[in-house]
Amino acid sequence: MTLFAEYNSPYLFAIAFVFFIGVLEMISLIFGHFSFRRARRPSRSL
Secondary structure, three states: OHHHHHHHHHHHHHHHHHHHHHHHHHHHHHHHHHHHHHHOOOOOOO
16 A cells, blocks of 8 residues: 555645645635725725
8 A cells, every 4th residue: 555655646746736726726716806896996095
């Protein structure tokens, strides 16, 4: 089993890295959408 884990560790690392980047992108899209909606309000100062 350790040989199997050692053989697949680069693939598992790549899959985990891509998944982590995807989760970060979804979080940034969600928070960017909310902050964009908050910033779209017309301000009186300008």
